[in-house]
Amino acid sequence: MKINLKKIEEMSYVDFMAFLEETNRAPGGKESIRQLVLNSFVNQSSKVLDVGCNTGYCSFEIAHLAKCRVTGIDINKNMIDSANKLLSEDLPIFRDLIDFKVADGQDTRFEENEYDLVMSGGSTVFIPDKLKAFREYERLTKPWGFVGDIIFFYHENPPSKLLEDMNGLMGINIEPWDLKYWKDFYRSTGLEMFYEFGNKMDYKTDCEIKDYVAYMSEKKQGLNKEQIEAIYKKLYPIMKLFNENHKYLSFGVFIMRKRYTPSEPSLFGE
Ligand SMILES: C[S@@+](CC[C@H](N)C(=O)[O-])C[C@H]1O[C@@H](n2cnc3c(N)ncnc32)[C@H](O)[C@@H]1O
Numbered sequence: 224m225k226i227n228l229k230k231i232e233e234m235s236y237v238d239f240m241a242f243l244e245e246t247n248r249a250p251g252g253k254e255s256i257r258q259l260v261l262n263s264f265v266n267q268s269s270k271v272l273d274v275g276c277n278t279g280y281c282s283f284e285i286a287h288l289a290k291c292r293v294t295g296i297d298i299n300k301n302m303i304d305s306a307n308k309l310l311s312e313d314l315p316i317f318r319d320l321i322d323f324k325v326a327d328g329q330d331t332r333f334e335e336n337e338y339d340l341v342m343s344g345g346s347t348v349f350i351p352d353k354l355k356a357f358r359e360y361e362r363l364t365k366p367w368g369f370v371g372d373i374i375f376f377y378h379e380n381p382p383s384k385l386l387e388d389m390n391g392l393m394g395i396n397i398e399p400w401d402l403k404y405w406k407d408f409y410r411s412t413g414l415e416m417f418y419e420f421g422n423k424m425d426y427k428t429d430c431e432i433k434d435y436v437a438y439m440s441e442k443k444q445g446l447n448k449e450q451i452e453a454i455y456k457k458l459y460p461i462m463k464l465f466n467e468n469h470k471y472l473s474f475g476v477f478i479m480r481k482r483y484t485p486s487e488p489s490l491f492g493e
Pocket of ligand 1: 247248249274275276277278279280281296297298299302326327328329343344345346349350351
């Protein structure tokens with residue numbers, strides 16, 4: 224394998240994780256998908272759109288669970304190519320049910336009222352105009368269908384140094400958005416809030432982190448001892464930083480409904 228120690232050291236976080244072929248997952252992983260599928264009543268006859276599908280984690284999970292049709296879209300063609308590669312290795316039934324396309328979640332140019340569920344597994348935060356994206360999700364959803372958003376939020380304000388380190392590592396600019404921020408945003412979309420689920424992220428022991436980092440360092444074939452050690456040395460502080468961030472972080476699943484007729488406000492129970 225043509226990768227020298229200097230290259231490993233200098234790789235950006237995104238390139239490093241792509242090099243390690245780490246599976247991208249929605250916040251909360253399988254637990255979030257389970258909550259979303261069960262509580263949006265997705266079944267075999269449903270059509271689902273996964274916005275910002277990346278390599279297709281949510282699309283695959285939803286299709287595998289409900290055996291329904293799923294389209295995954297992402298603005299990044301490399302992600303769609305990787306998703307299609309994984310699809311080509313899946314069972315024929317899923318190769319028929321799932322498809323991946325390059326498209327912008329803010330303006331897909333797809334037909335309106337097409338999907339029983341339009342969902343995002345941690346992508347809304349990466350979309351420049353979130354409200355525009357939600358208008359598009361709503362347009363694509365069938366009347367009485369659902370819009371599902373899986374997110375991270377801070378249940379406790381993280382120390383500013385931690386946030387700085389996270390932003391520096393990932394080359395992004397996350398803000399310590401809390402539950403109130405997201406609930407205010409969802410209210411502003413005008414969609415009916417239908418179901419909410421949230422849980423704190425896991426905090427791992429040092430031993431668990433080291434086991435995982437050792438596995439990830441040794442997983443790639445054809446690397447020599449020095450290369451494996453260089454990967455370990457770079458990955459361990461990254462995972463320690465994520466673990467520290469998880470002390471303050473929760474994941475949430477929010478399911479909203481596109482009503483056909485308006486609902487009357489209710490004082491006790493919706
Ligand atoms: C954190 S990843 C989402 C993870 C993914 N749902 C999964 O389960 O693996 C965010 C994704 O959103 C995509 N994205 C960003 N802006 C987008 C847009 N305007 N339209 C569609 N996808 C977008 C990015 O390319 C990236 O793949």
